[in-house]
Amino acid sequence: xxxxxxxxxxxxxxxxxxxxxxxxxxxxxxxxxxxxxxxxxxxxxxxxxxxxxxxxxxxxxxxxxxxxxxxxxxxxxxxxxxxxxxxxxxxxxxxxxxxxxxxxxxxxxxxxxxxxxxxxxxxxxxxxxxxxxxxxxxxxxxxxxxxxxxxxxxxxxxxxxxxxxxxxxxxxxxxxxxxxxxxxxxxxxxxxxxxxxxxxxxxxxxxxxxxxxxxxxxxxxxxxxxxxxxxxxxxxxxxxxxxxxxxxxxxxxxxxxxxxxxxxxxxxxxxxxxxxxxxxxxxxxxxxxxxxxxxxxxxxxxxxxxxxxxxxxxxxxxxxxxxxxxxxxxxxxxxxxxxxxxxxxxxxxxxxxxxxxxxxxxxxxxxxxxxxxxxxxxxxxxxxxxxxxxxxxxxxxxxxxxxxxxxxxxxxxxxxxxxxxxxxxxxxxxxxxxxxx
Amino acid sequence: xxxxxxxxxxxxxxxxxxxxxxxxxxxxxxxxxxxxxxxxxxxxxxxxxxxxxxxxxxxxxxxxxxxxxxxxxxxxxxxxxxxxxxxxxxxxxxxxxxxxxxxxxxxxxxxxxxxxxxxxxxxxxxxxxxxxxxxxxxxxxxxxxxxxxxxxxxxxxxxxxxxxxxxxxxxxxxxxxxxxxxxxxxxxxxxxxxxxxxxxxxxxxxxxxxxxxxxxxxxxxxxxxxxxxxxxxxxxxxxxxxxxxxxxxxxxxxxxxxxxxxxxxxxxxxxxxxxxxxxxxxxxxxxxxxxxxxxxxxxxxxxxxxxxxxxxxxxxxxxxxxxxxxxxxxxxxxxxxxxxxxxxxxxxxxxxxxxxxxxxxxxxxxxxxxxxxxxxxxxxxxxxxxxxxxxxxxxxxxxxxxxxxxxxxxxx
Numbered sequence: 001x002x003x004x005x006x007x008x009x010x011x012x013x014x015x016x017x018x019x020x021x022x023x024x025x026x027x028x029x030x031x032x033x034x035x036x037x038x039x040x041x042x043x044x045x046x047x048x049x050x051x052x053x054x055x056x057x058x059x060x061x062x063x064x065x066x067x068x069x070x071x072x073x074x075x076x077x078x079x080x081x082x083x084x085x086x087x088x089x090x091x092x093x094x095x096x097x098x099x100x101x102x103x104x105x106x107x108x109x110x111x112x113x114x115x116x117x118x119x120x121x122x123x124x125x126x127x128x129x130x131x132x133x134x135x136x137x138x139x140x141x142x143x144x145x146x147x148x149x150x151x152x153x154x155x156x157x158x159x160x161x162x163x164x165x166x167x168x169x170x171x172x173x174x175x176x177x178x179x180x181x182x183x184x185x186x187x188x189x190x191x192x193x194x195x196x197x198x199x200x201x202x203x204x205x206x207x208x209x210x211x212x213x214x215x216x217x218x219x220x221x222x223x224x225x226x227x228x229x230x231x232x233x234x235x236x237x238x239x240x241x242x243x244x245x246x247x248x249x250x251x252x253x254x255x256x257x258x259x260x261x262x263x264x265x266x267x268x269x270x271x272x273x274x275x276x277x278x279x280x281x282x283x284x285x286x287x288x289x290x291x292x293x294x295x296x297x298x299x300x301x302x303x304x305x306x307x308x309x310x311x312x313x314x315x316x317x318x319x320x321x322x323x324x325x326x327x328x329x330x331x332x333x334x335x336x337x338x339x340x341x342x343x344x345x346x347x348x349x350x351x352x353x354x355x356x357x358x359x360x361x362x363x364x365x366x367x368x369x370x371x372x373x374x375x376x377x378x379x380x381x382x383x384x385x386x387x388x389x390x391x392x393x394x395x396x397x398x399x400x401x402x403x404x405x406x407x408x409x410x411x412x413x414x415x416x417x418x419x420x421x422x423x424x425x426x427x428x429x430x431x432x433x434x435x436x437x
Numbered sequence: 438x439x440x441x442x443x444x445x446x447x448x449x450x451x452x453x454x455x456x457x458x459x460x461x462x463x464x465x466x467x468x469x470x471x472x473x474x475x476x477x478x479x480x481x482x483x484x485x486x487x488x489x490x491x492x493x494x495x496x497x498x499x500x501x502x503x504x505x506x507x508x509x510x511x512x513x514x515x516x517x518x519x520x521x522x523x524x525x526x527x528x529x530x531x532x533x534x535x536x537x538x539x540x541x542x543x544x545x546x547x548x549x550x551x552x553x554x555x556x557x558x559x560x561x562x563x564x565x566x567x568x569x570x571x572x573x574x575x576x577x578x579x580x581x582x583x584x585x586x587x588x589x590x591x592x593x594x595x596x597x598x599x600x601x602x603x604x605x606x607x608x609x610x611x612x613x614x615x616x617x618x619x620x621x622x623x624x625x626x627x628x629x630x631x632x633x634x635x636x637x638x639x640x641x642x643x644x645x646x647x648x649x650x651x652x653x654x655x656x657x658x659x660x661x662x663x664x665x666x667x668x669x670x671x672x673x674x675x676x677x678x679x680x681x682x683x684x685x686x687x688x689x690x691x692x693x694x695x696x697x698x699x700x701x702x703x704x705x706x707x708x709x710x711x712x713x714x715x716x717x718x719x720x721x722x723x724x725x726x727x728x729x730x731x732x733x734x735x736x737x738x739x740x741x742x743x744x745x746x747x748x749x750x751x752x753x754x755x756x757x758x759x760x761x762x763x764x765x766x767x768x769x770x771x772x773x774x775x776x777x778x779x780x781x782x783x784x785x786x787x788x789x790x791x792x793x794x795x796x797x798x799x800x801x802x803x804x805x806x807x808x809x810x811x812x813x814x815x816x817x818x819x820x821x822x823x824x825x826x827x828x829x830x831x832x833x834x835x836x837x838x839x840x841x842x843x844x845x846x847x848x849x
Contacts, residue, residue: 022739029732103666105503105698115503117698178505221505224596224666233548233558234628239597306803307722310476313799314729317469321462321733325740328458332747387721424454 027369149216201227366414463784491576757842
């Protein structure tokens with residue numbers, strides 16, 4: 001019976017081509033808009049480290065009191081160097097990553113190759129383990145390198161390609177900004193977007209980071225941050241030494257706390273530390289600290305741009321209007337066929353049969369809308385970069401499950417939209433219809 | 438011609454579902470479109486705010502030095518670059534700075550006070566570190582006072598620069614600091630240090646693209662900037678030479694010294710390209726919302742046509758009867774259009790409330806401003822006109838029906 005109704009439905013598509021086309025088009029547009037923006041929203045708000053997001057925390061310390069630079073009354077999103085040094089002394093955390101962006105240049109020993117920009121981060125060794133950075137060759141520098149701030153370096157795949165033609169370059173030398181470094185490891189392509197591990201630093205580049213130096217090394221060489229520095233209004237300090245003595249914050253600091261007990265202990269350690277700073281006269285306000293996990297941090301830092309949310313809401317609104325529209329058009333379409341229904345009923349068709357036939361017809365329209373919707377979704381995803389920045393648009397990919405979702409949503413919309421019109425159709429009185437003929 | 442509203446109303450009660458569906462669609466469309474137009478207009482104003490500089494002739498070079506330079510070396514190398522640039526054919530003038538108008542998301546904010554130890558500053562502003570070439574480079578107009586003299590400009594870097602000396606401010610900042618008096622020659626305080634205003638220039642946008650409340654309160658501080666890492670070279674090309682300069686400037690700089698990095702992809706860009714990138718998110722939202730609004734309006738029009746055509750066909754006999762009883766074509770046309778008007782009016786009334794509700798929700802979650810009623814009025818007018826246009830086809834079809842229809846079979 002289903003195939004028969006399906007054939008009837010297919011055949012009736014050719015009736016009222018304009019109205020049918022309009023319905024299919026509207027369902028397709030509504031579905032494609034919703035699916036595209038949903039894919040975008042879920043891509044930008046996806047958990048970057050599902051295995052560890054509940055174990056990675058960012059401590060914040062209020063070092064400004066009433067003169068906070070953030071406008072929501074929260075402590076700075078980054079820490080001062082002295083706080084990072086003090087907090088690192090604590091052994092509660094199983095991992096501690098201090099991070100700040102650097103912008104260096106590499107001068108190849110082969111003079112035929114032009115100097116190249118080498119952007120990246122100064123990090124502590126724990127960074128690589130905490131954020132699951134994949135290595136192609138070698139690995140992270142040693143604990144001793146980390147403590148001493150030796151000349152070890154981890155480079156990215158692209159830089160390795162450019163300077164060493166992609167060979168295993170572990171142990172070879174790399175001159176960076178007037179110093180010679182020893183390559184400890186080469187990463188495979190690693191460029192999670194948004195750059196969740198250093199959200200507070202906007203650098204305006206989306207290409208993957210290519211150099212990682214030991215944090216202590218960068219500090220010893222006084223390499224300035226290439227990212228944000230949060231200072232008091234009219235900060236008048238001069239040079240590096242003033243900066244590290246000041247209350248300017250510029251370092252992202254993460255701790256890994258694997259279990260609930262450690263989290264509680266770290267929380268009290270953090271407020272005790274701030275309380276200490278108050279006692280020794282650095283702060284003259286009550287201790288105010290924060291400890292957010294990765295998930296909460298990304299939400300707090302508004303990593304999902306409001307434009308993405310707005311577009312999702314608008315797309316849902318569009319889908320809703322398209323659904324209401326489809327209800328109206330289906331109602332008109334089915335009621336127009338009152339005489340047919342009357343005859344079928346008079347010839348003995350049950351209400352259920354009418355129900356089934358018209359629901360299948362609606363589903364056929366939905367299917368057609370879904371297939372067109374898949375095409376439109378592909379177009380929309382392909383042209384996302386017209387509307388969003390490349391770094392946002394690039395992280396959305398069209399896969400089979402998205403496409404299946406589009407078809408399913410279209411059929412669902414059509415069937416929901418058909419519910420009331422079908423009910424009305426099934427209420428048509430055979431006698432009345434026959435009389436008016 | 439008087440339009441009989443009462444019979445139309447009572448006729449409409451026979452089509453509750455259709456009326457409800459059209460009205461609901463109109464209401465939802467209005468709620469979305471009114472808010473969308475509001476957001477669009479706000480972003481358009483924001484995107485199209487003038488930078489205040491000679492945009493089409495400006496090229497920006499992002500220069501990075503290679504090797505660890507001392508402050509002195511950085512000064513010498515930057516000076517050599519600028520001297521070469523100013524001689525380069527097609528270049529009118531150039532200077533080095535850490536930023537330029539609407540460069541990006543982050544700001545260096547200065548609080549400017551009228552008293553030495555004032556608690557909160559009179560105005561916020563954002564600084565440029567400029568030499569005596571900056572005014573000519575940007576093409577900004579000196580409204581009052583003078584430019585910096587070469588000997589007033591002191592060497593410095595972003596981390597370390599003189600906090601003393603004269604300043605030049607924009608008209609907008611001058612008006613904020615001294616609403617009724619002349620600002621020229623007055624002393625203001627930045628971080629407790631006295632600075633004399635020696636010049637007032639035409640308004641010029643600040644470096645941070647996200648700054649809204651003090652977007653034109655720029656301060657020029659006399660610093661010959663040369664960072665060890667490198668700076669942005671702002672280059673003013675002679676009229677019509679911008680594209681030529683953009684293509685050739687990197688090679689010319691490499692001739693001065695090879696120990697530098699100018700990114701092959703985005704190391705040299707026209708100001709236009711940089712600016713459009715800075716506002717790309719807002720422009721994207723405008724495109725998206727406009728497209729969605731047009732689709733919504735077209736969908737609503739299509740829905741209205743679909744249902745109205747059905748109604749007209751369904752009432753063939755009645756229309757024929759009215760015609761047979763002496764109603765003119767224009768009466769039928771008026772009937773259908775009035776009917777349509779009433780339904781859309783119902784939709785608009787509900788939609789206005791809905792638009793405010795949507796706006797309230799958006800204000801709470803997405804930091805949106807309150808929706809002014811003009812946008813609802815605009816959206817309503819748009820929907821009314823669109824609705825009447827959509828109803829015109831079915832109404833004409835109804836008016837064309839012959840009185841003979843009364844005697845023919847019903848819908849078929």
